[in-house]
Amino acid sequence: MNSNYINTEKEIEIYTGKDLGLTYTADYSLFKVWVPTAFTVSLVLYQTDGNNIEGVVSGYRDSGRIVNMQRQEGGIWQARLHEDLKGMYYMYRAVFEDGTLNEAADPYAKAVSANGVRSAIVDLQDTDPEGWDQDVSPALPHPSDAVIYELHVRDFSAAADSGMRYKGKFKAFTEFGLKNSAGQAIGIDHLAELGITHVHLMPVSDFQTVNELGVNSERSAEPFFTEYNWGYDPQHYNVPEGSYSTNPSDPGTRIREMKEMVQALHSKGISVIMDVVYNHTYSVEKGPFQPLVPDYFYRHDYTGRFSNGSGVGNELATERPMVRKYIKDSLAYWASEYHIDGFRFDLMGLMDSVTMREIAEELRLEVNSGLLLYGEPWTGGDSPLATKTLKGVQKGKGYAVFNDNFRSAIKGDSDGWGKGFATGEYGKEGAVASGIKGAIHEFTDSPVETVNYVTAHDNLNLWDKVLATQGLRQAARLPELENGRLKYGGSVEAAVAAADPYIGMDPDDILGNETVRRTLLANGMILTSQGIPFLQAGDELLRSKYGDHNSYRSPDAVNAIRWENKGKFLPVFEYYKGLIALRSGHPAFRLHGRQEIERSLEFLRCDGEVVAYLLKNNAGGDVWNNIVVIFNANPGPVSQRLPETDSCWNIVVDHTAARTDAFRSVQDPEVQIEGLSMMVLYDKYGQPEPRSKVIEIRYERPDGDYRGWNLWVWGTGIQDGQHDFRQMEDGGAVARIEVLPETSSVGYILRLNDWEEKDSAGDRFIDCSGSREGVKVTIRDREQENSGDKNDPLQMTS
Incomplete structure (x- = not known):
């Protein structure tokens, strides 16, 4: 361990300001960096980007201009230069007491040179595309309204016949x-035609293993460089990836083009979710943390070595104050500067639960109340972290977790022959039913705390997984791939060209194909279950990755989306489009809370490879009176008895x-469902009551500090439990609580975090009997009550 290792058991200086990194103006530049244990720190200014030893002038060597930085309180080193530095590059050089010198x-860099060698000085205003100040995130009335589509930037456009000019780049989205x-x-x-609401972009912040200057550059011989990567090898957390830029040598281009991508998606009504990797870095010694604050940013095991819960050699110590601050600052920057609408957290189990709670609370309150947040509730290995964010920890905390229980129940294992409900296994009906209900009797308090999916980028994609369960891998001539190469040598491109993943497909009867039916049954369950549905890009095109279960560094021949498949398999696309439109058009499939589900969803059958359920009494304010959904995983048809109705049952799926x-x-009391298929029926249109009325609660504190404060609510009839304040309005924090229209009284307690402190008044009640639309309530902090304020601390208006 480095002799400058920080003993985290002792108190160290921390900094709470919001101005770390570079603050640039044409008149001056202010540099601030947190290096609490250094003997001295210098700013080094460079003319060149660091990718070549020689500068632009033959024989000129750019050794840098050294500027001494001044130490400030909180472990901060600062330098202010009154000159226009735009276009230059910079690094920090720290010297420690034992003589160690690190650069x-x-x-906190917001711009870097190609391959992230040096930090760059840019004017962020120059990177805003035309009309950026008018860019608006699409509305998300409720998290249950989301339909997420996971996508890799390069895969989207890389196919040779994609017809896109900017193959593999951000600009392909424009x-x-x-x-x-x-x-x-x-x-x-x-994407707009399909009807998805959110594109989940696999990592787009700067990662280390793709050579941004191309295979023929001077740096291409470095052993870690590849031509393709998913991006889970982070380098600079606050900068877009340069290989997705048309000019990675210009630090401002990648910023502008990523903003153009976000702007284009927003113009189509599609929100943007960033996949973020705050659990580890690709490199320790060459990363931005270790050289400046040795060992502080990384978690250690009980022997003092770097812990390896990520499986790649290190994990970030998110529980430490300045690491937690860094993550929150980074997320706030992406949400504000790039108009990002949500975040997916890689290996979220390695992030401590306090950090995740504060992220959800503070980002929504201070940046964007509609942010969608979710992550993987597991780790990649053992970790000494005591407060892991695992399934169940998210209850009431404002973010969701992937439901791998539901995933496995539907498809079986992730890479092998193991089967699930949709792929031919018996006895999975109960696990499927739990997922359909949003896991509210399993590990969630609310359906919007679960992300329902069958496949994501990891492991076999859906088409290839179903082929595996059918024993068709060999017949389809799928190659054996490892780390982007053929296991026994040869050309990947040739092997892919020789494969036949759509073996036995009748082009005149696409929906009659068994493999197609199993994939539609699997994702049909996802799109009609309670919770947040998640699809992998290309499922609607029967995308195959040719049996590659880990294509993180495989070539475009494996990963690229083949847009010609839309023409070949148009009925499949239309089926997905129809299911998404059905979900989006009917709130019964998007119930908001635990109590609403328990009141509205009833299982009719859960045996014999059949799961059938009823969404009753205009569930969620739906215009359809009663809806029946049936999943038949048997190879042949089955009959299902329908609930009694005074009209007929109408089939929409x-x-x-x-x-x-x-x-x-x-017209009959029973309906026949074909094998390996689903069915959705409704009985008649009704006149539903309004879904809910809203109680708007405004909380006022004289100190203006709302961190950790939330409401514990009961009697809503929709979703009891914790409710956060989601936005600031006129100096107060505001929460909105949905209650049934007939509700006359709702109870609440104002509390700090999980009962660390609560309002001394104890249980309070809001009378909402006089309104069918809702009421507004103002709560004053108890300090105001005790300071002689004669006004009632609870004020209410209709």
């Missing part, structure tokens, strides 16, 4: 009006189509 990029050879919309127009309007009806 590193700014951990190419409108593109069509495949069959005349169907592709690219960003395809079966083995032939998924629509939002009825295309046939059933």
